[in-house]
Amino acid sequence: MLQMKTWITLVVGSCLLAACSTTRTVPEGDQLYTGAQVEVKGPPSLTTRQQKVLRADLGGLTRPRPNSRFLGIPFKLMIYNIFGNRKDSSFLGRLRNRWGQPPVLVSQVSLDRNVQVLKSHLENKGFFKAQVTGDTVVKGKKGHAEYTATTGEQYKIASVTFPTDTSELAHHIRHDSTNSLLKVGEPFDLDLIRGERLRIDAHLKEDGFYYFSPEYLLVKADSTIGENKVNLFITIKDDIPSVARLSHRINDVYIYGSYSLATAAADTSKAHARNYEGYYIIDRDNVFKPRLFSRTMQFTPGEIYKRSEHNLTLQRLINLNVFKFVKNRFEPAPWVDSPRLNAFYYLTPLPKKSLQAEISGTQKSNGFTGSEITLRWLNRNAFRGAEHLNFSLYVGSEIQSGAKTDTAKVSNSIAEIKGNTYRFGAEAGLSLPKFLVPFIEIPNEGGFAPRTNFRLGYDVLNKRKLYTLNSFRGQFGYTWKQNIRRNNELYPISINYVLPLNETEIYEERKRQFPTLARATERQFILGSTYQFTYNDFVQATQPPKAFFINGLADLSGNIAGLITGANIKTGDTVKLFQSAFAQYVKLEADGRYYHKIGLNNTWASRVILGYGLPYGNSIEIPFIKQFFVGGNNSLRGFRSRSVGPGTYMDTAFRAEFLPDQTGDIKFEVNTELRPRISGPLYGAIFLDAGNVWLKNDDHWTGKPGAKFTSKFMSQLAVDAGVGVRLDIQLFVLRLDVAFPLRKPWEDNPWVMKQIKLLDREWRRPNLIYNFAIGYPF
Numbered sequence: 001m002l003q004m005k006t007w008i009t010l011v012v013g014s015c016l017l018a019a020c021s022t023t024r025t026v027p028e029g030d031q032l033y034t035g036a037q038v039e040v041k042g043p044p045s046l047t048t049r050q051q052k053v054l055r056a057d058l059g060g061l062t063r064p065r066p067n068s069r070f071l072g073i074p075f076k077l078m079i080y081n082i083f084g085n086r087k088d089s090s091f092l093g094r095l096r097n098r099w100g101q102p103p104v105l106v107s108q109v110s111l112d113r114n115v116q117v118l119k120s121h122l123e124n125k126g127f128f129k130a131q132v133t134g135d136t137v138v139k140g141k142k143g144h145a146e147y148t149a150t151t152g153e154q155y156k157i158a159s160v161t162f163p164t165d166t167s168e169l170a171h172h173i174r175h176d177s178t179n180s181l182l183k184v185g186e187p188f189d190l191d192l193i194r195g196e197r198l199r200i201d202a203h204l205k206e207d208g209f210y211y212f213s214p215e216y217l218l219v220k221a222d223s224t225i226g227e228n229k230v231n232l233f234i235t236i237k238d239d240i241p242s243v244a245r246l247s248h249r250i251n252d253v254y255i256y257g258s259y260s261l262a263t264a265a266a267d268t269s270k271a272h273a274r275n276y277e278g279y280y281i282i283d284r285d286n287v288f289k290p291r292l293f294s295r296t297m298q299f300t301p302g303e304i305y306k307r308s309e310h311n312l313t314l315q316r317l318i319n320l321n322v323f324k325f326v327k328n329r330f331e332p333a334p335w336v337d338s339p340r341l342n343a344f345y346y347l348t349p350l351p352k353k354s355l356q357a358e359i360s361g362t363q364k365s366n367g368f369t370g371s372e373i374t375l376r377w378l379n380r381n382a383f384r385g386a387e388h389l390n391f392s393l394y395v396g397s398e399i400q401s402g403a404k405t406d407t408a409k410v411s412n413s414i415a416e417i418k419g420n421t422y423r424f425g426a427e428a429g430l431s432l433p434k435f436l437v438p439f440i441e442i443p444n445e446g447g448f449a450p451r452t453n454f455r456l457g458y459d460v461l462n463k464r465k466l467y468t469l470n471s472f473r474g475q476f477g478y479t480w481k482q483n484i485r486r487n488n489e490l491y492p493i494s495i496n497y498v499l500p501l502n503e504t505e506i507y508e509e510r511k512r513q514f515p516t517l518a519r520a521t522e523r524q525f526i527l528g529s530t531y532q533f534t535y536n537d538f539v540q541a542t543q544p545p546k547a548f549f550i551n552g553l554a555d556l557s558g559n560i561a562g563l564i565t566g567a568n569i570k571t572g573d574t575v576k577l578f579q580s581a582f583a584q585y586v587k588l589e590a591d592g593r594y595y596h597k598i599g600l601n602n603t604w605a606s607r608v609i610l611g612y613g614l615p616y617g618n619s620i621e622i623p624f625i626k627q628f629f630v631g632g633n634n635s636l637r638g639f640r641s642r643s644v645g646p647g648t649y650m651d652t653a654f655r656a657e658f659l660p661d662q663t664g665d666i667k668f669e670v671n672t673e674l675r676p677r678i679s680g681p682l683y684g685a686i687f688l689d690a691g692n693v694w695l696k697n698d699d700h701w702t703g704k705p706g707a708k709f710t711s712k713f714m715s716q717l718a719v720d721a722g723v724g725v726r727l728d729i730q731l732f733v734l735r736l737d738v739a740f741p742l743r744k745p746w747e748d749n750p751w752v753m754k755q756i757k758l759l760d761r762e763w764r765r766p767n768l769i770y771n772f773a774i775g776y777p778f
Contacts, residue, residue, distance in 0.1 A: 022067075022077055023103070023141035025084040031106040031143035036062040038118075042151040054122075056600055058149060061121055062114050067104050071679045076101035106136055106143040118149055126188035126230075127151040128223055155188045158229035163236050169209065169245045170236065176203045188230050193219045196234075205307035208247030210330060210341060216240040243332070243339070248305045251333035251340035255293050257283035259346040261325070287349060288322075289384045295434060296320065296449065305330075305341055315447030317347065320386045320433055324350045354378050370421075372396030388431040395424040425459035435478060450480035453491075460501075467521050468501040477530075484539050489532040497578065498524040498625065516651070516704070520661065523580035524623045528557030537595075549593040555626065558584030558618055567618035575618055584617035587626060589667075593778055601677035607778040611667030613696065620697055627663035628693045630718070633771035634778065635669065636689045638720020638739035640769065645693040647716050648706035650746035664693025666709045668717070671778060675726070685724035685737065690717045692745060706746070719743035722769075726776070737771040 023032045038058045040051045067077040080100030086093035111134040122130035129152035136145050160182045163170035181196045197214040204212045222231040254273065273280040276290035278301045283290075296316045298309040310328070317326045325348040333340040358374045374394040382389035398421040435442040436452035444450045455475040462468045477491030500521045503511075511517045531554045537547035561567075562584040567575040574581050589611040596604045613622040621627070632641030646664035669691030676684050694709035694716075722739025743750045757763040 022074055022081070024081045026103050026105065026141055031138050031141055033064065033066055033104045033106045033109060034142050034144045035066040036114075036145040036147060038062070038147045038149060040149050040151065043153055045153065046151060052599075054125075054149070054151070058118050058121060058147070061117050062145065062147070063110075063117075064104050064108050067101055069679070071682065074101075077103060106138065109136060109145055111136065111145065114145070114147065118147060122149060122151060124190035126155040127153075128155055129153070153228045155223060155228050155230045157182060157184055157186055157188060157232060158225060159184060159231045161231070161233045163234065165236075167236075167245065168247065169204075169212075172204055172207050172209070172247075173200055173234070173236075176200070179203075182232060188221070193232075200234075202307065205305075208249065208304040208306070209244065210248045210305050211241065211244040211246075213244065216244060246339045248339045248341045250299050250301050250303055250305055251336070251342050252280060253278070253297065253299055253301055253343045253345070254280045254282065255297075255345045255347070257281060257288045257293065257347055257349075258285055259325075259327075259348050261348065287384065288381065288386070292320075292385050292433070298445065299343060312445075312447040313345075316449050317345070319448055321388070322350055322380045322386045323347045350380055352379060352381050354380070370396060370398035382430070386433045388429070390429045390431075392427050393425075395422075397422045420464045422462045422464065423460060425457060427455060427457040429456075430454040435480075444480065446482065447484070448481040450478060452478055465504055466507045467503040469498055469521065470501055471496065471498040473497070485536055487534040487536075489530070491530045494526070494528055494530050496524065496526040496625070497580070499580075514651070519621075519624045522624070524625065525577055525580040525582045526557045526623055526626070527561060527577075527582055528555060528559070530555045543595075543597075545597045547595040549591075549595075551589075551591040553587070553589040555587035555589075556585075557587075557623075557626075558582045559586075562617035565618075569618055569620055581618055583615075583623045583626075584619045585613055585615045585622040585626070587611075587613040587622060589628075598674075603675045604672070605675060605776075605778065606672040607670070609667060609669040609691070611693075613665035615665060615696055621695060622665050624663065627665060628667035629663045630667065630669055630691045630693055633735075633737065633773045635671075636691055636718055636720055637687070637722055637737050637771050637777070638689065638741045638767075638769055639718060644691070644718045645745075646704060646707035647692065647694045647709070647713075648746050649704040650706075651704075662693070664707070665696040666694040668692065668713065673777070678725070681727055681729050683726045683728055685726060686722075687724070687737070687739070688719070688721050689739070690719045690743075692717050716745045717743065718745055720769075724771075733775050735771070735773050735776065737773075737777075739769050739771070740767050 026032050036059060038055050040046075040054045040058070042051065067074045069075075076099065080096055080102055083092045083096035083100065086096055088094070088097060115132045115134045119130055119132045122132070131150045131152075132147060134145060134147040136143055160177075160180060162174050162177050162180075179199070181192055181199055186192075194214075197217045197219065200217060201212060201214040216237050218235045218237055220233040220235065222233070223229075225231055254270065270280070270282065272284050273282050274290065275281075277294040279290075279294055279297060281290050281293055296313070298313040298316070299305075314326055314328060317323060325346075327346040327348075329344050330341045331344070333342045354377070356376045356378070358376070360372050360374070372394055373396070374392060376390060376392045379389040381387065430453070432452040433449040434452060435444065435450050442450075453475065455473070457473045458470070459473075460468065460470045472495075474493070474495045475491050476493040477489065479487070479489045481487050500523065503521055507517070507521075511521075533550075533552045535548065535550040537544060537549065558567075561575070561577070561582055565575040567573055567582075567584065569581075576582070589609070591607065591609050593605065593607045598604055611628045613627065615622045629642045630636050630645065631639040631643045635641070636644060642661050642663065645662050649662075669689070671687065671689045671691075673685055673687035676686075678684050692713070694713060695704065695707040696709060719742040720739050721742055722737055724735060724737035726736075727734040740756065742753050744752055755763070756767075758768075
């Protein structure tokens with residue numbers, strides 16, 4: 001057996017050594033091509049940033065590309081080298097061809113062609129006097145290309161002239177000239193000229209010119225006027241189709257509500273068309289109510305064609321989530337008083353009902369590992385109006401995998417009762433594609449249909465050997481979007497009722513020892529309203545250099561009930577509903593994030609979270625399930641989840657026996673993170689986190705000294721720092737962060753940087769926190 005292992009080791013080692021010679025399969029007399037280097041020279045007017053952008057652009061245009069690398073290692077070339085002499089038909093040959101990459105050779109480089117490509121790109125950017133030279137540099141069995149680009153002065157736009165004839169088309173182009181992308185004094189840029197043609201076309205599409213195309217425009221440039229300036233002339237081609245010069249109106253709209261690809265010929269007949277509010281609806285099986293389509297369509301027969309309404313209609317139909325395919329076409333209609341178009345919509349429904357099972361797993365920074373199984377049933381068209389009726393069942397569990405605290409080691413008996421957590425529940429929901437408001441009809445325009453939502457849910461949480469809770473929840477409200485970036489959620493009625501089923505003797509004993517534990521099992525009755533607004537730049541097709549994400553939440557509870565009953569817990573006037581004191585509070589939360597691209601591949605991300613809860617009347621603290629917390633893999637990564645605060649409060653005896661579960665009425669958190677690209681989809685991270693939570697009321701009521709929010713809150717922040725790596729493959733992100741505390745506000749000397757001992761195992765065990773997660777922290 002030892003000889004066999006030795007033989008395998010020698011074989012694998014020999015293969016790796018052979019592969020390490022990247023020039024092993026390079027033919028005699030040739031060299032391995034390692035890439036191109038581009039030097040950009042220009043006059044003083046060429047800024048350092050312009051040079052950097054041009055260098056990156058020009059370097060990306062050279063061909064061929066060198067062998068791909070990951071972390072600087074050409075793995076595909078190594079695979080090719082290992083099996084380079086295998087036949088194509090053999091297993092190893094097929095493996096080589098599939099996963100390997102042959103060496104890119106210097107002989108494949110065409111200097112003349114690359115020089116011409118680089119010069120053309122510079123001319124397209126307004127450097128009309130640019131000169132480019134190129135040469136290859138060979139050292140041994142490797143070589144690279146070197147190019148020098150001398151830009152000269154960049155030409156600027158002196159004037160822009162739009163079509164001057166008296167046609168309707170020219171009039172519409174001139175009418176929107178103030179929004180032109182081409183500005184006097186700006187650099188000449190062919191990409192900007194292409195963008196201007198697209199802008200004019202988009203404007204004309206809003207004025208009914210359905211058959212117009214950007215290709216019908218010419219932009220002529222006169223660079224002979226001197227002083228490195230150019231005059232631009234936008235003209236309309238003479239030979240464009242006559243129909244492209246005319247503005248069109250919508251004539252008739254035909255909607256095929258049950259279109260089938262298998263029976264397309266029969267499904268496109270107009271024989272069974274039914275006119276409903278000006279729309280012709282063909283739905284012989286009455287799968288959908290006609291009102292659904294009149295409410296969804298953004299086109300009105302007789303109005304001018306607008307591409308924005310065309311796109312919004314398609315978007316609304318898709319977002320109803322009842323159609324598998326949405327097709328559309330226009331065709332010329334007989335003239336009435338102006339050119340007209342007939343619109344046709346072919347809608348293929350999704351299966352009405354579906355059943356889905358989902359299995360998920362979680363790993364939390366407080367040492368819990370869990371899994372959950374969810375079964376969902378969905379009816380996409382419950383009442384023939386694209387209403388979504390759904391039911392879901394779930395069951396899950398969490399097992400503690402040895403979370404450690406920095407206060408004391410946990411005894412075996414206590415660790416046992418901290419163990420497993422089980423939960424199961426059910427939810428029913430109904431979603432209507434409209435605003436359902438009694439006696440009021442609220443119109444909604446845009447590409448997203450509003451939704452009226454009803455939800456009912458029941459959950460059971462069983463913490464083994466501790467306690468069992470059951471909760472009932474119900475919601476009624478609305479969701480809607482003004483556009484793709486702005487989302488709103490308003491729930492005028494939001495009810496949550498939490499009731500303990502049982503508590504074990506050991507938990508009751510611990511409650512007497514640690515009164516704070518009573519918060520987790522107290523009855524909670526929340527009767528309120530919530531509103532949430534989200535602004536997100538990342539839902540756009542391309543991410544801008546500076547992007548924002550903003551989320552705001554307003555949560556109100558018990559305000560009307562408190563006003564009617566005059567509840568005041570501080571004077572002993574506590575009011576109960578269903579044998580539970582109803583919660584009375586105002587909760588506000590704001591989450592703001594800013595993302596700034598540094599260079600081409602690096603990002604600096606920052607976040608600020610502000611949370612404020614005001615308990616009053618019938619409540620001393622806002623409900624436990626509504627309170628704020630910090631710590632964990634998406635918060636303060638140098639501290640375990642819920643282990644910080646409130647304020648400077650620290651009950652070491654409590655935290656030694658129970659997992660941290662510290663919450664507060666007020667929250668402040670700030671995070672900043674630099675995300676440099678390492679190689680390919682691999683990114684790094686260097687981050688700093690700070691934050692804490694506090695209680696609104698003083699020690700007399702809460703029993704937690706140091707927990708009250710005061711003007712000294714900035715000196716009570718917990719701070720941590722760390723590094724991480726992210727594997728971003730677009731579909732998902734795998735993340736590993738390693739962090740440690742810099743400041744512990746509950747200690748006499750909060751700054752603990754001098755205590756850092758990365759090589760000391762006893763220091764690392766409570767202080768070095770590993771966070772493995774899916775997705776970015778923010």
